[in-house]
Every structure is written in C-alpha cells, then in structure tokens.
Amino acid sequence: MTIRTKDRYARFSDFYPFYLAEHSNPVCRRLHYVGSLLVLTLLAYTVASQNWSMLWALPVAGYGFAWVGHFVFERNRPATFQYPFYSLLGDWVMLRDAFTGRIPF
Template sequence: MRDHYESFDAFYPDYLAEHANRTNRRLHFVGTSLAVLLVVSAVLTGQWWLILLAFVQGYTWAWVGHFFFEHNKPATFRYPWKSYLGDWRMWWETLTGKIVF
C-alpha cells in the first residue's frame, strides 16, 4: 500500500489487492455479517454492549484472515477509516455478487 491516498476511490483498489486470498475475504464477510446482526440486535433489545461486541467480532475475523491466510498486515493499522469503509464496500460487493465469495 502507498503512504498516502487522496481519496477512498484511490485507496480501494489497493485495499482489494490486500484481500486477494479467498479465505481472507470469506472471513471478512463472516465477521462483518456478524457485526451487522449484533448491531441490529442491540437496537432491537437495547443491549448496547452488543455494539462493542460487533466491533470485536468484525475485526477478529478479519485479522485472523490477514495473519493466517493472507499473511499481511491489515490496512486498519495505517488507514483505519478508509479500511473500515473498504470493509463495508467489499462486504456489499460480495453480497451483491460483484466479488466472488
């Protein structure tokens, strides 16, 4: 990854390149999907601690994918906001079939 990105659109192709391993992408998808379910559960039940659990779930699954399958450092460490947005876009593109699961 480069040292600086002018925009999210410039960042996203490099983000995808850091997620070339199919197992890593699958783990990201699972973690993000669990995070969605936990946030929805928090809103429906008023158990707001589930939102914290959602973040833990999302990042744990993703980091396992990077450290054990992709063998690289998650972009979160250098570009936390862009990486967060990238994860959601990759999740959506996987859900809609644009990225192969």
C-alpha cells in the same frame, strides 16, 4: 492514476484497488464477510434488546474475523493500522461487491 499525499491515499477510489489486493485470498475475504455480517446481526440485536453493553462486541466480532484472515491466510498486516477509515469503508464496499457479483465470493 493513484493519488497519494504524503504516503496516504487522497480518495477512497484510489485506495480500494489496494484494499482488494490486500484481500486476494478467498478465505480472508470470507472471514471479513462473516465478521461484517456478525456486526450487523449484533447491532440489530443490541438495538432491538436495548442491551447497550453488547456494543463492545461489535469491533471484536468485525476485527476478530478479519485479522484472523490477514494473519493466518493472507499473511499480511491489516490496512486498518495505516488507513482506519478507508479500511472500514472498504469492508462494507467489498461485502456489497461480493453480494452484487463484482468480486468473487
């Protein structure tokens, strides 16, 4: 049973099936993966180089690819606007699930 309070998900485990349904298009999912991996790459570069001005690029890279996936391929509104924390967590859980074979790449 999905637990929602005042139109909000009470637990991430309840939110995640909704999140996956919002990412049913494989191109949208792949664009999320590209954005997430680019975020990790940029973060590693920023820390290694200590060029902290590159931190501005993290949300641009992550959300840029994801939002193209939603607006162009999925044709829906990103869940980030309503569930920012759960959506961010969902990006990383979905990437893990793709790498472990739990969901199709």
